[in-house]
Amino acid sequence: MFKNRHFKHLEKLKPKGIQSTIMAAFSVISISIMLILGVVLYMRFSTMSREETVQSTRKLMEQTGENLEDYLVSMRQISDAAYYNVIKENDLSAQDQDIQAKMNLLYEANRDNLQSIAIYNDYGSLLAAEPVAAQKEDPDVTNQDWYKQAVEEMENMHFSTPHIQNLFDDGTHRYYWVISLSRMVELTDNGVSQMGVLLVDMDYSAISRMMNQINTSNNGQYYYLCDSSGEIIYHPRQIQISDGITSEDSEAVAEYKDGVYDRVFGGEQRKVIVNTISYTGWKLVGVIPYDTLSAGTINIRYFIILIILLMAMMLVIINRVVAVRISSPILKLNDSVKEYEAGEKPEIYIGGSSEIRHLGLSIQSSYEQIDTLMKKIVLEQNERRKSEFDALQSQINPHFLYNALESITWMVEGERNDEAVFMISQLAKLFRISLSRGRTVITIKDELQHAQSYMNIQMIRYKNTFSVIFDVDPEVYSYCIVKLVLQPLLENAINYGVEGMDDSGEIRVTGREENGAVILSVSDNGFGMSEEQVRLVLTDSTRIRKHGSGVGLVNVNNRIKILFGKEYGLKVESEPDEGTTVSIRIPAIPYTEENRKIIEEGQVFGKEDSQDKGAQETQR
Amino acid sequence: MRKGKKMFIIIEAVLAVMVILVALAMLWERRGRDLDKISVIVRSSDDTQWAAFKYGLRMAAEDQNVEMFVVSTGAELTVKELQHMIESEIDNGADAVIVQPVPGAESEEMLRKMDRKIPVMLVEYAASGSDSSGLSVAAPDNYAMGKALAEELLEDYAGNVEGKTLGILSEDTDSQAALDREQGFRDVAEAAGATVSWAVTDSFSGESSASIETLPKVDCVAALDDASLTAAGERSSSNALNGALVYGIGHSTEAAYYLDTGIVECLIVPDEFNVGYQSLTECVKCLRDILHRMQDATVSHTVIRREDLFTKENQEILFTMSQ
Numbered sequence: 018m019f020k021n022r023h024f025k026h027l028e029k030l031k032p033k034g035i036q037s038t039i040m041a042a043f044s045v046i047s048i049s050i051m052l053i054l055g056v057v058l059y060m061r062f063s064t065m066s067r068e069e070t071v072q073s074t075r076k077l078m079e080q081t082g083e084n085l086e087d088y089l090v091s092m093r094q095i096s097d098a099a100y101y102n103v104i105k106e107n108d109l110s111a112q113d114q115d116i117q118a119k120m121n122l123l124y125e126a127n128r129d130n131l132q133s134i135a136i137y138n139d140y141g142s143l144l145a146a147e148p149v150a151a152q153k154e155d156p157d158v159t160n161q162d163w164y165k166q167a168v169e170e171m172e173n174m175h176f177s178t179p180h181i182q183n184l185f186d187d188g189t190h191r192y193y194w195v196i197s198l199s200r201m202v203e204l205t206d207n208g209v210s211q212m213g214v215l216l217v218d219m220d221y222s223a224i225s226r227m228m229n230q231i232n233t234s235n236n237g238q239y240y241y242l243c244d245s246s247g248e249i250i251y252h253p254r255q256i257q258i259s260d261g262i263t264s265e266d267s268e269a270v271a272e273y274k275d276g277v278y279d280r281v282f283g284g285e286q287r288k289v290i291v292n293t294i295s296y297t298g299w300k301l302v303g304v305i306p307y308d309t310l311s312a313g314t315i316n317i318r319y320f321i322i323l324i325i326l327l328m329a330m331m332l333v334i335i336n337r338v339v340a341v342r343i344s345s346p347i348l349k350l351n352d353s354v355k356e357y358e359a360g361e362k363p364e365i366y367i368g369g370s371s372e373i374r375h376l377g378l379s380i381q382s383s384y385e386q387i388d389t390l391m392k393k394i395v396l397e398q399n400e401r402r403k404s405e406f407d408a409l410q411s412q413i414n415p416h417f418l419y420n421a422l423e424s425i426t427w428m429v430e431g432e433r434n435d436e437a438v439f440m441i442s443q444l445a446k447l448f449r450i451s452l453s454r455g456r457t458v459i460t461i462k463d464e465l466q467h468a469q470s471y472m473n474i475q476m477i478r479y480k481n482t483f484s485v486i487f488d489v490d491p492e493v494y495s496y497c498i499v500k501l502v503l504q505p506l507l508e509n510a511i512n513y514g515v516e517g518m519d520d521s522g523e524i525r526v527t528g529r530e531e532n533g534a535v536i537l538s539v540s541d542n543g544f545g546m547s548e549e550q551v552r553l554v555l556t557d558s559t560r561i562r563k564h565g566s567g568v569g570l571v572n573v574n575n576r577i578k579i580l581f582g583k584e585y586g587l588k589v590e591s592e593p594d595e596g597t598t599v600s601i602r603i604p605a606i607p608y609t610e611e612n613r614k615i616i617e618e619g620q621v622f623g624k625e626d627s628q629d630k631g632a633q634e635t636q637r
Numbered sequence: 638m639r640k641g642k643k644m645f646i647i648i649e650a651v652l653a654v655m656v657i658l659v660a661l662a663m664l665w666e667r668r669g670r671d672l673d674k675i676s677v678i679v680r681s682s683d684d685t686q687w688a689a690f691k692y693g694l695r696m697a698a699e700d701q702n703v704e705m706f707v708v709s710t711g712a713e714l715t716v717k718e719l720q721h722m723i724e725s726e727i728d729n730g731a732d733a734v735i736v737q738p739v740p741g742a743e744s745e746e747m748l749r750k751m752d753r754k755i756p757v758m759l760v761e762y763a764a765s766g767s768d769s770s771g772l773s774v775a776a777p778d779n780y781a782m783g784k785a786l787a788e789e790l791l792e793d794y795a796g797n798v799e800g801k802t803l804g805i806l807s808e809d810t811d812s813q814a815a816l817d818r819e820q821g822f823r824d825v826a827e828a829a830g831a832t833v834s835w836a837v838t839d840s841f842s843g844e845s846s847a848s849i850e851t852l853p854k855v856d857c858v859a860a861l862d863d864a865s866l867t868a869a870g871e872r873s874s875s876n877a878l879n880g881a882l883v884y885g886i887g888h889s890t891e892a893a894y895y896l897d898t899g900i901v902e903c904l905i906v907p908d909e910f911n912v913g914y915q916s917l918t919e920c921v922k923c924l925r926d927i928l929h930r931m932q933d934a935t936v937s938h939t940v941i942r943r944e945d946l947f948t949k950e951n952q953e954i955l956f957t958m959s960q
Contacts (some may be wrong), residue, residue, distance in 0.1 A: 037641055154899070181952045192955050235702050256910055257696060319663040326659060330652045337645055615719050632878040 031470040034458040041338040048329055055325045062321075063314040070310060071277055071288060074303045078292045079242065081231050082301050085242075085294050088130065088223060092198050093174060093296070095127055096217045099134055100202050104215065109136070109144050109206040120147040130181060132195045136204065137164065139212045143184075144204070150185035158184070163197035167214045171201035176297045178248050179221045194221040196250070225251055237309040245298035247271035271300050346373040354380060401579050424478050440477055446470040453500055458580070458616050460608040461528065461535065462494035468503040468526060475511055483515040483522030489537070490529045497606045497616060498535070499580050502573045506539040506599050509570065514597055516542030534585070535605050540598040546591040554589050570599065577603060580616055673703040673924050675917060676726040679760065680803065681712045686863040686889040686909075689957035690760070692912025694735070701921040706731075716744045720872040723751050731755065733920040735775075738764035740811035748772055756923045756931060758916045762814035773931035775916035777907035779814045782886050782938050783934025786859055789903040789940060790884050791829050798831040804855040804881065806838035806865035814862040818861040818886065826859075839868075852875045860885035863892055866904075870895030886938075890958045897946055904941045911936040 041136065103119045120134050124147040135146040141158035158164050161183065166175040177197040195218040204213045224242070228251045231240050241252040247268030249255060257263045266282045271290045280289050288310070290303040346369020353366035367377040421444055428437035450467035453459050465487065472485045507524065515522025525540045546554070554570050575589040581603050591597040606612050659666040677694055679687060691707060698705035708722055716739050723734055733756040738744050745764035751757050752772055759774040791798060803826055807815045815838075823833060834855050849872055858873075858881045860866035866885030870892065872878050885892065886905045915934040922929045941951055 034641065037644075040641070073912045155896075181947060181955050183947045186898070192890055192893065192959050194956060194959060235699070249674060254696065254700065256692070256953060256957055257700070257914070259950070260908075260911065260914075262914070263700075316663065316666055319659055319666065323656060323659045326652055326656045332654070333645065333648055333652065365657065 034344070035347055036340045039340040040336050043340065044333060047332045047336065051325050051328055051332070055321045059314075059321050062317045063311070066314050066317065067288075067310045070305060070313060071290065074238070074290055074305060075292075077231055078290055078301055079305050081227060082292045082294055083241070085224065085228055085299075085301065086296075087218075088227070089176070089294065089297055091127070091130070092217055092219050095123055095134070096174060096198055096200060096215060098123055099136075099217065100200070100215055104136060104202050104204050104213075107205075108208060109204055111207070113145065116145050117147070117149075120145060122279055124148060130220055130223045132193050132220045133185065133216075134220075135184065135216045136202070137214045137216065138204070138206070139168075139214075144206070144213065146185070147530060148393070150186060150187045153184060156184050163199040163216060164214055167201050169197040171212075174198060174200045176244075176299070178250055179224075182218055184218075193218075195219060195313050196221055196224065227605050228253075236312060237306045238304065240301065240303045241265065241267065242294075243271055243300050243302065244301070245269040245271055250299060267300075267302070270302050273300075288448060304618070314345070314539075346370065350377050350380070353377075357384065397579065397581055400575050420478055421474050424474075436477065440474060443470040443473045447474065451501065456613065456617070457499060458497050458608075458613045459500045460494060461489075461496050461498050461537070464498050464500060464503055465489055465526070467496070467501065468507055472524070475507075479511070479516070482520055483511070483518065483524060485524045486526070488525060489525045493528050493535050493537075493605070495528050495607045495608050496530075496535050496603075497612055498537075498601075498603055499576050502577065502601055503537065503539065505570065505573050506601070508600070510539050510541040510543070510597070513546075514541030516543075530605050533605050535603050536600050538598050538600040540596060543594040545593040545595050545597055546589075549595055551589050551591050555587060573601075577601065650873065659735035671731045673921065675703055675705050675733045675735060675920050676723075676729075676731040677705065677707045677735045677917075678710060678722050678726070679707070680710055680714050682707050682710045684889075685891065685958070686887070688890070688960050689888055689909035690913040692957050692960040693910035693915075694917050695913075696910075697914040697921075701918060703921055705917060714739055716741065716747055719744065720747050720751070723748075723757075727751075727755060732924055733758065735760055735916045735920060739763050740809070740813065741765060745772070756920055758920050758931060760912055760916050762812050762817075766814065773919065773933050775912050775919065775934035775936070776814065777912070777938050778938050779817035780821040782823050782905050782907060783818035783823075783861065785821075785938065785940055786861075786903070786905050787822045787825035787829075787888060788820075789905070790831075790857055790859070790882075793902060796829065797828065799830045800829045801857065802834040802853075803831050804834055804852060804858045805861060806849070806858060806869055807836070807838050807861040808864045810838045815861060816917075818923050822861065823857055831857075839865075841904040847946070850892070852897050854879045855881050857884060858880045860887070862889075863887040863889050866901065867891040867895070870900050873900045874898070888958060889906065890955065893941075893955055893958065896941060896943055897944055902943075905938050906941055906954055907938045908936040 062541075099120065103116055103123070107116050109116060124131055124134055133146060133148060134152075136144045137158055138144055141164065143152050143158075146152070162180070163175065163177045166177065175198065177199070179194055179196050182195045184195045198217040198219060200215050202213050202215045203210060205211075228240060228242060232253045239253050243251040243252075244250060247266055247270065249258065249265065252258060252265060252267075254263055254265075258265055264283065266280065270278075270280075270289055270291060273289070275293050276289055278289045278291065280287055286307040287307040288307070290305070291302040293299070294301060299525075346366070349366040349368065350373060353364065357365060365377050365381040367381065368375055369377075421440065425437050425440050428434070428440060447467060447470040450459070450463050450470070453463070469487060469552075476483070476485065503526070507526075510524045515524060521542070523542050526538070527540070528535065528537045530536075555574050556571070570587055570589070577586045585602050585604060588602060589597065589602040590600075606616065675698070677691075679690070681687070687707075694705050694707070706726075708726065710722070710765050714722075719736070719739050723728070723736065724736055734751070735758045736748065738748060740762075748757055748759070748764055749771060757772055759772050759776075761774075761776050761778075762779065763774045764772065790803075794801065805819060805822065809815050810819075819836065827833065827863050835852055837849065837852065839849075849868070856876055858869050860869040860883060863886070866883070867889060869878065869883045869885060873881070873883050874895070881889060883895070883901045884903050885901055886907065887893075888906050888909045891914035892904055892906075896904040912934075916934065919931050919934060923931050939951070939954060942955070945951060946955075
């Protein structure tokens with residue numbers, strides 16, 4: 018039930034006109050192509066844009082990484098200078114003034130980035146510091162991370178994570194956020210060599226300033242700095258992370274080598290770019306959430322949608338114009354055919370492309386042919402009716418009947434009873450075959466019988482002034498023939514051939530089968546005809562006959578053609594003073610009831626019906 | 638044919654409308670949305686005690702992508718002045734305001750009126766003690782802080798404070814915060830047998846602050862807010878408190894310094910960063926979602942002793958104060 022309804026709905030949607038079909042097809046194809054093109058373009062653009070973003074981020078990070086490295090190198094240089102130029106060269110107790118002056122020089126030269134420089138001995142006691150400030154009561158130096166790191170790995174320099182400097186009290190009530198660079202040093206105090214720790218505290222703000230400079234975009238992209246274990250050194254949302262408001266996967270990222278990685282963190286997909294700062298092992302990490310990447314392409318997306326829409330608008334117009342141009346001649350042709358069928362306008366539209374023009378011409382010519390055929394059929398019908406009427410008339414020719422009866426009367430009066438009986442019996446045979454129970458098609462044998470009876474009567478009437486010979490192959494007896502076709506021929510042979518000849522007149526009736534056709538000929542040795550007369554015998558039906566039943570050869574010819582086809586009919590051959598031969602050519606169709614009906618119905622009645630209808634249509 | 642033409646016109650019209658919509662969306666995207674603007678009005682806005690609060694505001698503004706502006710103010714603020722300030726901020730295009738209220742019913746009434754125009758978020762304490770104000774507050778649990786302070790004091794005396802005399806310092810007694818803190822402190826300390834000899838309210842600026850030194854000697858002084866604590870620390874460092882031990886609530890580097898130098902025994906630090914962060918976040922939520930009702934935000938506090946001042950967690954508290 019549902020399916021049916023669904024299909025009905027689809028049927029409704031199905032375009033019915035050629036124009037809408039063309040338009041729909043064009044639109045679907047063009048819009049599909051455009052959509053595919055749009056999607057491909059968008060993907061290409063967005064990939065390029067992402068690559069561009071990643072590349073520019075990498076460049077920025079490389080630059081910042083270099084800046085950070087420069088900064089850290091300069092700090093190491095300060096540490097080296099303090100160690101090799103100050104500590105190693107001087108005795109801490111003996112030359113404390115020199116040491117202080119040199120450290121001061123170092124500090125002053127780098128004070129923008131430095132918080133302090135300090136030297137501690139292996140017990141954690143302060144030996145020298147710059148800038149000079151009061152040490153806190155008990156800073157517990159040996160337990161501070163930077164000190165412990167320096168002692169643990171004596172050969173290296175150590176960068177700590179950012180922390181509050183817990184060493185000096187400068188009276189400002191402030192706390193400084195520093196990164197400590199500590200190393201174990203060998204120092205000389207009162208001539209005794211001992212170990213100590215050199216501490217260079219870098220101002221964290223120098224690093225945070227560098228990082229803040231690149232963390233300016235507010236589109237979600239950010240950069241952070243962590244050490245090799247993932248502990249955060251700088252993060253734009255440092256406090257939020259430690260407060261648990263947000264989080265960062267720095268520990269996992271710290272294990273990555275330099276490069277670009279795709280990561281999913283906190284349900285968010287993002288690109289992570291890692292850049293390692295040399296010597297410290299710190300990782301500078303750039304994070305680009307995918308949302309940010311796609312936000313950059315949102316305008317491209319709009320632009321492509323806009324282009325697609327504008328192109329769709331144009332294509333719809335173009336498609337319509339094309340569809341109209343293609344379909345318009347077809348529609349016009351269709352309309353003119355419809356009008357023709359409705360009988361409104363007989364002109365067929367001819368125009369448009371060559372194919373449509375050809376179609377229009379074909380339709381027009383076929384309509385014209387139909388018209389001609391129609392007229393021909395009407396004409397044939399009329400002729401047929403006329404010939405039928407003529408044939409009927411010939412069956413009961415009153416003149417012939419009157420002559421025959423008059424001859425019988427004379428015979429009875431002259432007591433020639435045998436002759437009278439013969440005459441009457443011949444007349445009876447003639448009429449029996451004439452009637453033939455209303456059949457049109459009879460056997461050749463019957464037709465010959467009819468001809469013979471006719472000739473017998475005529476010969477009595479003409480007192481045997483001419484002779485008649487029937488020379489017919491008995492094989493053709495059983496074939497079909499239209500009735501009463503020989504009689505007019507014989508009548509003509511008597512009237513125009515042998516009448517008036519003294520006993521020498523001869524009429525010969527022959528019959529034989531030839532290549533599937535039956536040829537029946539009536540020949541006389543009478544006066545014959547000129548060529549022109551021969552031509553007129555079968556064409557001029559308007560000729561006034563001098564004698565006979567009035568059933569001309571034209572009529573006989575027509576009847577044969579109507580029933581058996583155009584290729585059959587009469588053939589007249591004549592030579593003046595030599596005689597005339599009229600031949601009937603018909604197909605050799607064995608006489609059966611079935612064949613008779615086929616010939617009568619197929620050719621006569623079937624044709625008559627359609628011809629009647631055609632004639633009516635034309636008249637309307 | 639006519640049907641086809643109608644269809645054609647409809648398709649073209651629909652496409653044209655879509656083109657216009659996409660073009661508008663493009664323009665809108667290019668122009669960008671105007672940032673929401675949130676103004677913050679707190680007393681003595683330039684004071685170091687607001688460092689962590691302002692840092693919290695700044696971080697929240699960055700996270701939420703809004704514009705934040707702290708109005709420059711003096712130490713004293715009347716209801717009229719506050720109203721004037723809020724109105725002028727509204728005129729300047731503020732979409733929401735974060736206000737440290739002037740205590741009192743009149744102020745509450747005024748703020749409620751303002752809340753009808755734009756969202757108003759209170760910080761530190763409610764305008765009056767009643768809960769019916771309907772205005773949301775982002776503040777620490779003041780009573781709990783008072784209590785915690787007294788508990789720390791008890792701990793130092795191993796719970797035995799019988800007969801000990803206490804002095805209480807606070808900036809004001811009008812605000813609900815001050816009242817709650819004092820109440821919390823008194824509830825625990827007095828229950829343990831200590832006696833509050835005096836409770837002084839002062840702004841601790843200018844001449845009037847000299848009066849602290851003339852007060853009777855006590856065993857311990859509890860400073861219930863940052864201004865009182867720095868004043869007490871200052872007096873104690875010059876031995877003006879006659880050796881009284883100082884306990885206090887504070888959120889400035891000065892307060893931490895006095896703890897670091899041993900002048901203050903114990904410091905209770907309210908999470909001012911989160912007062913700022915959460916108040917602004919709440920305002921933004923309210924601006925972006927019409928259905929959102931502003932919620933109260935209660936932030937935590939941290940008890941810091943001298944010895945654990947430099948633990949990792951506490952260093953971060955110092956970090957926010959140093960901004």
